Amino acid sequence: MSRLTALLALALCIAACGDAADKTRLTGSGASFPYPIYATWFKAYGKANPDVLINYQAKGSGAGIRDLINGTVDFAGSDAAMSDAEIAELEGGVVMIPITAGKIVIAYNLPGVDAPLRLGREVYPRIFLGEIRRWNDPAIAKDNPNARLPDLPITVVRRADSSGTTYAFTNHLSSASALWQRGPGRGKTVPWPNNDKIIAAPKNDGVTATILQTPGAVGYVEYGYAKFGQLPMAMLENRAGQFVLPGAESGRAALENAAVPDDLRVWIPDPANDGAYPIVTYTWLLLRQQNPDTGVAAALRRLVADCLTSGQTAAVDLGYLPLPDAVVERSLSALDRVR
């Protein structure tokens, strides 16, 4: 008899555990650049809506797009939106929602230099091309008259893996510098010049760690990584000729008044606004227009609308940029197309 009750209890437990199946599961994968803010949003949303389970894997933008095309996920995250060729592959069409934006900073490790380094528009592309090879080069010294620049070789640290961060960075360099445009150009990976002072490290954290450990290193990372890694960030000269530190204000200035195309693929490779920080990028959530499951579609709409509205306040604390109101409005109306 006791065995029977044990069995019953077990069956009950299985039924109770099986209860999770009644929840709506949303699976996503893709970009790692916005992962910290996604994690915050999804956790908060899951707490407020216990009937929805969200699972996001930060595998990289390319992998996320492939997963969406193959139908293994309900949504994807991408720092480079989706290319026309990729959109053509996705059955049922795509809705691309700009969900947050970020800054890419040039971080460096220069012992003995305390004030933020100022890098001119002609200078930083040439540093990353390996043309300016020592820190006391007159081109750098010209904009930093008060800094005691050391006689150190410049070690450029770049991303070893293909990444949306590299895309946004090289997209900016290609717009700002003809030299760069003719050389490596733009892409998630680009043919970097080969010399022993250009080294590559995996992921944002790998680049951050390598800069931290290498005196004389300079590299590009997402703002949050430099901020939390306590790396000094350079002031960059923007199109208006001002030297600007990366920050919430200068980032917001860069996003303002940008033309937003109908497909919401907004690129701001070289913002012209007054006081704008020059290297900013949006990141997108990619949703299917025709979802196989209407429940999933409804849950996705609710989740994304939540991120677009109340979620935006979390952006600044995590080092991201809240979307301009115009973009939020356009994104919300685009969201209605998700069925």
Next chain:
Amino acid sequence: MAGEPAKTGNHGGIARAPAAGERIADRLFRGGTRVLTWLVVLLSAYIVWEIGGSALPAIREYGLGFLIGTEWDPNAGKFGVLPQIWGTVYSSFLALLMAGTVGLVIAIFLTQGFLPAKLETAFRSIVELLAAVPSVVYGLWGIHVVIPLLRPAADWLHAELGWVPFFGTTLSGPGMFPAALVLAIMVLPTVAAISQDALRAVPHKMREAVYGMGATRWQAILKVIVPAASSSIFGAMVLGLGRALGETMALAMLVGNSNQITLSLFSPANTLAASLALNFPEAGVVEAGALMYAALVLLAITLIVNVIGASIVARSTRRLEGQA
């Protein structure tokens, strides 16, 4: 001897035809081993076939030029892996040079009665513990500890001996030598553990005979015991080399991932496994094919190294163990 009466007592002697059950068990066992052996062979063949299949478009497109090309540019559709091949082979041999020497010395120290038995076991476990550390941890340790430690020495070597090709560049941070050094530590437990087993397996009688002839401990170890175990020690080296060739994450973090071919120990380089791991997640169709081709090249290198290793083992065994 002691166990024999009990055995015969139960079954009434061993000289009898096997029972039907025994015969079935015997057949099942034989069949099972055969199936499992073939499964391993088939699995390897399947992996090669699968990789080869995905690599085929890239092989047709790039041919043998892939092996001597030095550029990797997915945007322009240019793919070449010579720098990666060079980096893979160079880093593995450097690592083996270090791990082989240290591993053999450790093995001798821990097996030839230099330490009390209890300490020997403790030391052995510590060395084997190195194998349990995850690759990523080695990578982080390399970035945060090894590279800063190496920097002063590397700077000095470059300043004083910069004309030697090995020290031709300054150490920027990640590069060939830190990568090879950490790789050596990762390979060390394999080499040390198998070498220890090999040295333990040398018959005790042989050792007694050598000492009996008046040899010193030094002579006994170097002239008789190590040569007698040489085939297994070489086997350990080949296994270690195989592990070094395929090591991924720690190298991806430490080697600098720059496609260069240089003898300089302090210059960044690249390896096949590292570039596979770093480029695959975001690769498009064309690049994925090229990466599969690179994986095939890595398989081929491992195979060639193993075959060469096996032939060296066979030859040196004949010489060192004194067989005709």
